[in-house]
Amino acid sequence: MSDQRRLDVLRAIVEDYVHTQEPVGSRVLTERHRLGVSPATVRNDMAALEDAGYIAQPHTSAGRIPTDKGYRLFVDRLSEARPLSQPQKRAIEKFLSEAVDLDDVIGRAGRLIAQLTGQVAVVQYPSLRRSGLRHLELVPTGENRLLVVVITDNGRVEQRFLEVADEVDEAALGELRARLNAAAAGRRLTQMDLAFSEVADVVAPEHRALVAAIGEVVSNALDEEQEERLVVAGQANLARAGMGFDQGLSPLLEALEEQVVLLGLLTEMTSDENVAVSIGHENRLAGLARASVVSTGYGTDGDTVALLSSIGPTRMDYPGTIAAVRAVARYLSRVLPT
Amino acid sequence: MSDQRRLDVLRAIVEDYVHTQEPVGSRVLTERHRLGVSPATVRNDMAALEDAGYIAQPHTSAGRIPTDKGYRLFVDRLSEARPLSQPQKRAIEKFLSEAVDLDDVIGRAGRLIAQLTGQVAVVQYPSLRRSGLRHLELVPTGENRLLVVVITDNGRVEQRFLEVADEVDEAALGELRARLNAAAAGRRLTQMDLAFSEVADVVAPEHRALVAAIGEVVSNALDEEQEERLVVAGQANLARAGMGFDQGLSPLLEALEEQVVLLGLLTEMTSDENVAVSIGHENRLAGLARASVVSTGYGTDGDTVALLSSIGPTRMDYPGTIAAVRAVARYLSRVLPT
């Protein structure tokens, strides 16, 4: 009994099931794939595959469907990413390069993945960790309220409200703004504390507390932990008939709304710029037990700054999804401001 | 035959159906509501209501369910917004006041509406139309690429990429930045063109084109047409059993992803700070034919700057939804930076 043929059978089962969404029996298997053996032989192989846990039958005398373990083997050893066509690549490049700002880039990347894969896309905003400060702006906004806007080297903009005890007059604010910008401009975000304490030393005593408060807000805003914004696109794809989620949809949608938890999961499974795949119950989240996640990092020159994923049913088209995710991550890395 | 009682019957039908999600017959109607008449009488009234198009029966010999027209009458004349409880109000206030920036305010408002109504929430970002320019920042980001960041009076931040022909050196960029800020600061966004042409006159000839380009990007970024960002929250609520969307879910989710179209619909139906309700087929969008939209404007002192809506099945709890939308809009208006 050839080991190789068993793997061929498994691959055939996965491909057929992904395509038809129906349990596949020994007869159609021999008809649709040139295995060169009879249904009876295939049946023997299938029995062995079932014993090994790669496939299962939903009920006696139905065909077989792959298990999570079966998909795992398929992804690891039986498939290769199917490269996108040239027109597709050009379309990706064109669509991403038309973006007008960072929000738009991220949004477009999400829609792109959603459309290419027919599934849900999750895109994380690029991290701020390694950037420097470009400009700090203080905007008074109503009584006792200040808006602090931070612009970084790499074009990221963060804003935070700050409650202040006493109203600060325009002139004092202007001076503060000038001093802070002079002291902090160009510095790494990690050295920000230092810059703020320098300013605190030279400023009028009644403003020291304010400077400290601003400093706290700024480092807070740039803290990596806060850096957890996700964009989700293509949720409508999940509801389409034939996705296999027809009634188990709400746990999945709930998981997608729990952005903090979701990001944790993605971060955990994605180590570098390779594409990682997590299948069915391999996902730590219960809501994703019937789904698979294909995820990769992106960022300028090998420096992974954020994540990009596609989520779909376990019976997704893995080669196609992996290729799409990889391609978009690559273009995203290129088009992204340094 | 009393007209008043017929309306009572209609109200009873709507309330019962909203509650039980099942067609309601004449018997249970007399049992659950003190109508003071027998089922037979109610049947006559129901026949009249059906002739008038306010209710319908899914099939012969099932109970009645309200039609879109029936809900319309209910909303317009038979119900009043049910005020929220004090604890609820306090919870809203607390939750919104904890927000750290504008994104967070909008996000929280969405989650709040979603949770209060058990439906989907759609929140539009506040418009920039009436604000002035606070600061303009130019950040070079990679070769031939400039990031233009606009900070407005009311704390809104917009950013746009700009492709430039030749690389601009730091010094020239610094000068440009200073000049532009001097000329434009404090001006209304509508007078921005003027400020830019002033600068173009005094700047070195080789930078005129750049100034013009920046001017275009800025007014573009602040153009109201561009101002169409929506946040959608609580999509998972739609998938919950008993929402009535069990199989017709995907057109709805698709409608929610078509943000431009969706915003058009909301803008059209919402005229001012009153709460507007659009029921079932009254919605121009086919995807929303089985849903109702409850929408209102919000903004500082009666100046409507953006929209806030809740979308659910036509058999939603209108009084509760209207109250929730109104309450959140009110607090949002108060907490929002001027």
Add this chain to the structure above:
DNA sequence: GATTGGCACTCGTAGAGCGAGAGTGCTGGG
């Protein structure tokens, strides 16, 4: 020893038939 054809067996599915229950519309009397 692997492969294969044949055959009995198991189940899920689709369809038909049936009874019960809910709800209506109508009619005739208060």
Add this chain to the structure above:
DNA sequence: CCCAGCACTCTCGCTCTACGAGTGCCAATC
């Protein structure tokens, strides 16, 4: 104008049956 009673209709859930798909096993074959 209201209401009790009654005949009628329709859906829903149940059971039963026939069918088909697919398997597992065994003995024959290469």
